[in-house]
Amino acid sequence: MRRSDRLVCLTQLFLENPHTAVSLTDLAERLGAAKSSLSEDLAIVRAVFEQRGIGTFETLTGAAGGIRYIPGVSETFAVEFVRGLQKELAEADRILPGGFLFMSDILGRPDVLDAAGRLFAHRFAGAGAEAVLTVETKGIPLAVSTARYLGLPIVVVRRNQRVTEGSAVSLNYVSGSDRRIQTMSLSRRSLREGSRALIIDDFMKAGGTARALVELLAEFHGRVAGIGVFTATLEPEKKLVNDYVSLVDIGQVDEEGRRVEILFGTYFRKESFRKEG
Amino acid sequence: MRRSDRLVCLTQLFLENPHTAVSLTDLAERLGAAKSSLSEDLAIVRAVFEQRGIGTFETLTGAAGGIRYIPGVSETFAVEFVRGLQKELAEADRILPGGFLFMSDILGRPDVLDAAGRLFAHRFAGAGAEAVLTVETKGIPLAVSTARYLGLPIVVVRRNQRVTEGSAVSLNYVSGSDRRIQTMSLSRRSLREGSRALIIDDFMKAGGTARALVELLAEFHGRVAGIGVFTATLEPEKKLVNDYVSLVDIGQVDEEGRRVEILFGTYFRKESFRKEG
Structure with a gap:
């Protein structure tokens, strides 16, 4: 050759x-x-x-x-990618009743999945993760893309226990944002005891879901390698988890005026962004 | 340079x-x-x-x-990949009560997702798909991987309507295997009217879910570019959809004797396999 x-x-x-x-x-x-x-x-x-x-x-x-x-990703690539998201997410017709943002189309696009996966994989490259953990449904494509760039398996936590999952560990928790009781369930065989897992999700508000994932992981004697979310809301400022990386932050949503404030996420906070160099 | x-x-x-x-x-x-x-x-x-x-x-x-x-994929690669799956899926301790097979670990592995995505993308390369359609939850990683190799977006059909999805088209259908009424819902904005979509899922028994996806697609005036499933059961032989490609077929499951028959899927049926050459 x-x-x-x-x-x-x-x-x-x-x-x-x-x-x-x-x-x-x-x-x-x-x-x-x-x-x-x-x-x-x-x-x-x-x-x-x-x-x-x-x-x-x-x-x-x-x-x-x-x-x-x-x-890896260059700083330029990361900034350009998030600048593009910023523009798209701020489109007036994405605002749904209740002040939610429609993002499913963006979260299904191959360029977005690829870039987000790259960014997370880059940021958590040295975290020693052995699996990427997410909870159904909208975080799964992001988790798959991240896991691909890290060469790791993904583990999907279910909202309900399923017969096709065998024996499982379940957890009830109170969702941080709407105070509803929710359930999570992870099949015993899906995650090796003591694994270090990277948590990836599409959205974080109060952080209740992320915290529940951390607790579920603890049931498997596992540790958290990091938490990465595609979007996080600025409010509440204090989340139920200590540390997370967001690509995009969502500020004020003005449902009447159909305007939403989209900011660069914690991924870009100077100190940590520089570190990647 | x-x-x-x-x-x-x-x-x-x-x-x-x-x-x-x-x-x-x-x-x-x-x-x-x-x-x-x-x-x-x-x-x-x-x-x-x-x-x-x-x-x-x-x-x-x-x-x-x-x-x-x-x-693309070479014939050798495809055969070796499915031969590996055959061995793993036949492991006695995968058999769950009710004759189900535990597959979640396999469906989360990067090598498996990558290879399966490649095979589906190869098979449906010329089908003119504009999106990859799946229904939550276990088919999503396969759909993401397939979509990546086709350079297409994925569209995820939900089991329940969600506030974050905006207005949606819902469909009730009877699951082919257990005769239960199930619901599917696809947000109006997730799929462009008239799209040609490739349906990807992890499992097919009677084909009720696949048929419901076809019907849901018709509500969007869309057309089916193909149906690909990771595993299909040999029984019932007559499925509710006419045409599908499976990577692996599941024959007799002997729950008592803890044995399961795993065969090469329709992907490998001579006529169509040769075509790929």
């Missing part, structure tokens, strides 16, 4: 296996290349990926040696 | 924008390359993609000219 062919193969292999360690010996064998040529190939791929904000590489030491691709 | 860098860029660009026409003029500009060099680059990428079963390219004629990447 020629260098040009190897570059195409390597690029495809890394992009389709994010966060997965690949041994150099294996690679050399698969591509029929000497390790020295392969190192040069890798240097080229790496340089282009890093320069274009596609991602970075982590070199693993040890017997065989290996390399792992960590998807 | 050198050829080697351009190859990495092109590979990334195509992989991350399946089914999207890219104009050669745009490409040449973005990569700062002459059109003639670019044509040679594209020939290299194309050859590797086709040889490795990553996908094919479609050249579009017209003023500017363009090219589109169509993700």
